[in-house]
Every structure is written in C-alpha cells, then in structure tokens.
Amino acid sequence: MRVLLLLPTATYRAPDFVAAAAALGVEVVVGSERAQALAGAMGDRALVVPLSDPGAAADAIEAFHRRSPVAAVVAVDEQGVVAAATASERLGLRRNPPAAVAATRDKAAMRVAMGAAGLVQPPHRLVGPGDDTAAAAEAVGLPCVVKATSLSGSRGVIRADTAADAVTVAARVRAIAAAAGSPHDAPVVVEAFVPGVEVAVEALLRGGRLHVLATFDKPDPLDGPYFQETIYVTPSRHPAPVLADLHDTVGGATAAIGLVEGPVHAEARITPADEVVMIEVAARSIGGLCARTLRFGAGISLEEVILRHALDLPLDDAGREVAATGVLMVPIPRSGTLRRVDGIDAAEAVPGVAGVEITILDGRPVRALPEGDRYLGFVFARGDDPAEVEASLRAAHAALDVVIDEP
Ligand SMILES: Nc1ncnc2c1ncn2[C@@H]1O[C@H](COP(=O)(O)OP(=O)(O)OP(=O)(O)O)[C@@H](O)[C@H]1O
Numbered sequence: 001m002r003v004l005l006l007l008p009t010a011t012y013r014a015p016d017f018v019a020a021a022a023a024l025g026v027e028v029v030v031g032s033e034r035a036q037a038l039a040g041a042m043g044d045r046a047l048v049v050p051l052s053d054p055g056a057a058a059d060a061i062e063a064f065h066r067r068s069p070v071a072a073v074v075a076v077d078e079q080g081v082v083a084a085a086t087a088s089e090r091l092g093l094r095r096n097p098p099a100a101v102a103a104t105r106d107k108a109a110m111r112v113a114m115g116a117a118g119l120v121q122p123p124h125r126l127v128g129p130g131d132d133t134a135a136a137a138e139a140v141g142l143p144c145v146v147k148a149t150s151l152s153g154s155r156g157v158i159r160a161d162t163a164a165d166a167v168t169v170a171a172r173v174r175a176i177a178a179a180a181g182s183p184h185d186a187p188v189v190v191e192a193f194v195p196g197v198e199v200a201v202e203a204l205l206r207g208g209r210l211h212v213l214a215t216f217d218k219p220d221p222l223d224g225p226y227f228q229e230t231i232y233v234t235p236s237r238h239p240a241p242v243l244a245d246l247h248d249t250v251g252g253a254t255a256a257i258g259l260v261e262g263p264v265h266a267e268a269r270i271t272p273a274d275e276v277v278m279i280e281v282a283a284r285s286i287g288g289l290c291a292r293t294l295r296f297g298a299g300i301s302l303e304e305v306i307l308r309h310a311l312d313l314p315l316d317d318a319g320r321e322v323a324a325t326g327v328l329m330v331p332i333p334r335s336g337t338l339r340r341v342d343g344i345d346a347a348e349a350v351p352g353v354a355g356v357e358i359t360i361l362d363g364r365p366v367r368a369l370p371e372g373d374r375y376l377g378f379v380f381a382r383g384d385d386p387a388e389v390e391a392s393l394r395a396a397h398a399a400l401d402v403v404i405d406e407p
C-alpha cells in the first residue's frame with residue numbers, strides 16, 4: 001500500500017508523517033514543489049506537484065497514479081490541502097470536497113459559509129484596496145482585527161483600536177500579503193475584535209461526523225496587536241458544558257463549510273459570558289511540531305491517526321492518553337540574525353519538560369510577527385494536570401536566552 005504525502009517546502013511535519021507511514025508499513029511517495037533533484041534520485045518515490053495550482057497538481061498526481069497507484073493523497077500541511085482534495089476527487093479516494101477545502105483557505109469565504117449557517121462569529125467586512133477601511137472598521141465595531149485572506153500562522157493579522165489605526169494597519173497587512181505572493185489588489189478582512197480566551201480543537205471528520213481528538217487551552221492572553229501563539233495545553237480547563245458547546249460549534253462550522261473527511265484544526269474564543277465565537281477552521285492538523293504533544297490509543301501519533309483514516313485502516317480506539325501535555329511555540333522576540341539560544345540545558349532540566357527543539361540554525365535571519373512565519377522552536381511538557389504543564393513551559397521559556405543581532 002502506498003500513500004502520497006504532499007509536502008510544502010517550509011513544513012515542519014514531514015519527518016513525523018514519514019515515521020507514521022513507516023510504523024504502519026505503508027510506502028511513502030513524496031510530492032513537493034521543488035523535488036526535481038530529489039525526484040531523479042528517488043525514482044517513483046517522489047514527484048513534482050505544484051501545490052499552489054490544484055488543477056495542475058491533480059494532473060501530475062493522476063499521471064503518476066496511472067503508473068504507480070496510490071491509496072491516499074495526504075497534505076501534511078495547509079499549503080497542500082486543496083491540491084490533495086482535488087487530486088483525491090479525481091482518483092476517487094477518501095477526501096473533502098475541494099471547494100470546501102478552498103473555503104478554509106480564504107478567510108472571507110469561510111466567514112460567508114459560517115454566517116450562512118447562523119454560527120456565532122464576529123461582524124466582518126471584506127475591504128478591497130479602493131474601499132473605505134475606516135468606514136468598515138466603524139461598521140464592524142472597534143477595536144477590530146485586520147487580516148489577510150489567505151495567510152496562516154497569525155502572519156498578517158493585526159489589531160487596530162481606532163478607525164485611523166485600521167487604515168494604517170490595512171496597508172501594512174496588504175504589504176505582508178503581497179510579499180507572501182498574494183495579488184496586489186487582494187482584499188483584507190476587517191472584523192470585530194472578540195474579547196476572551198482562546199481555545200483550539202483538534203478533530204477528525206469521519207463520514208461527516210466530528211470526532212474531537214483534543215481541546216487545547218491557550219493560557220497566554222492573545223489581545224494583540226500581534227497574535228503570537230505561545231502555549232497550548234491539553235486537556236482544557238474549561239467546564240464541561242462550555243466544552244460541549246465548543247465542540248458542537250466546531251461541528252456546526254465544519255458542516256457549514258462542507259468538510260466531511262480528515263483532520264480539522266479549529267480556533268474559537270470563549271467570551272467572558274462563556275459564549276463560543278468561531279475564529280476559524282482549517283482542514284489540516286495542528287501546525288509546527290505541536291502534534292508531538294498528542295498520543296492516542298496504545299500510543300499512536302496524530303499523524304498515524306490521520307494516515308489510518310485516509311487509508312481506511314482500523315482506527316477503533318483513538319482516545320487521547322490521560323496525562324496533561326503541552327507545547328510552547330518559542331516566539332521570535334524581534335527580527336534580526338539569530339546568534340544563539342542559551343539556556344537549552346536549563347530549560348530541558350525543568351521538571352515536567354519532555355524536550356526542547358530549536359528549529360532555526362544559529363546565524364540564520366529571523367523575522368518576528370506580524371511579518372514572520374516561523375517559530376524559533378518548541379518546548380514540550382507533560383504532567384499530572386494542565387496547571388503543572390503550563391508552569392513547566394513557563395519556567396523553560398524563562399530559562400531560554402535568545403540572542404538576536406540587529407539586522
Ligand atoms: N476577530 C478576532 N478577534 C480576536 N482575535 C482574533 C480575531 N481574529 C483573529 N484573532 C487572533 O489572531 C489569531 C490569528 O488569526 P487567524 O486564526 O484568523 O489567522 P491565521 O493566521 O490563519 O491563524 P493560524 O495561526 O491558525 O494559522 C487568532 O488565533 C486569534 O488569536
């Protein structure tokens with residue numbers, strides 16, 4: 001049995017998916033944008049797939065499949081999800097409708113779909129370059145959040161507190177989107193800032209039914225102006241009725257968008273009045289190396305759960321382990337050149353810390369949010385309860401000393 005993994009150039013996820021396939025005894029074929037050199041060396045185990053052009057990607061995958069059939073096409077990360085769905089539809093493999101997946105990659109289309117289904121979400125406007133940003137900000141209510149329609153990792157997401165501020169911020173968001181390859185006339189989304197705490201839901205859709213795999217609390221306040229993700233801890237400390245409402249809302253959101261199969265990573269806010277407000281839904285699993293915090297059933301990884309589902313292999317007991325676990329996405333404190341990270345040994349020695357992985361090499365340029373799109377690294381922790389895990393992650397972070405030179 002063979003699986004085609006679509007690997008974006010900058011993904012963190014390749015080794016964990018390859019390891020999961022190996023654990024299952026499944027052969028891997030790698031599809032990536034710049035695989036020419038690799039493809040020659042790897043024969044029928046690698047092919048070039050233009051991930052940003054789903055039609056052309058599906059052509060390339062279909063041609064490959066005729067020579068060398070694959071049982072599933074799995075995008076390991078956000079950039080390949082539409083290509084995977086489009087190709088899987090052509091080949092008759094388990095998949096989401098490509099249009100539904102495309103809607104998850106367009107923050108404006110996603111708001112339209114969720115709004116049509118009556119889900120609670122912030123008032124929002126789509127603002128083109130010639131439109132009146134100040135009026136849109138006033139209309140949705142201040143403070144507001146301005147975001148690019150198709151970036152991820154909180155890149156190009158900025159809070160604005162006044163209408164004048166929104167105009168300046170929108171120009172900055174447009175520049176970030178253009179630098180990332182979006183068309184120059186791409187609109188931005190302006191939406192009301194939702195106060196409250198944020199949670200993330202990791203789930204698997206099977207035949208249209210949402211199976212929640214884990215719910216993470218994000219205990220650091222995410223109030224802007226930039227929305228740097230830091231700590232994720234599971235299980236959530238919110239009361240059961242709030243979590244039930246959250247899981248129902250995420251199920252409603254996936255149904256509204258039209259997703260039916262495969263991994264889901266959803267973000268929502270819980271307001272001070274315990275109302276669940278959807279931020280967004282992605283048709284992929286959690287990013288970075290964060291999935292390493294999760295273990296299911298007899299100890300299988302999230303990647304293995306995803307591959308089992310895609311390949312229609314047995315997946316009976318996908319319950320998460322009992323321990324509390326968490327991850328710190330180590331933020332890049334400012335832009336410049338990374339000299340070194342001190343204190344790694346001290347961070348690793350913090351009780352409860354299970355590992356520290358710095359993913360940027362010394363001497364490399366680093367960019368902070370809102371322009372940046374990488375983390376400095378990841379700290380993993382485990383414990384008896386979520387508060388203990390959170391404390392371990394904070395102590396490890398405090399032990400790290402990130403030395404960055406001016407650009
Ligand atoms: N309307 C809002 N109100 C409050 N905070 C918001 C709002 N929209 C976005 N945010 C904050 O900004 C973060 C990033 O926004 P969003 O999830 O829309 O973009 P993203 O870049 O796709 O995210 P990801 O990091 O999941 O890839 C959210 O997780 C949230 O903390």
Ligand SMILES: [Mg+2]
Pocket residue numbers: 153154267280
């Ligand atoms: Mg998000």
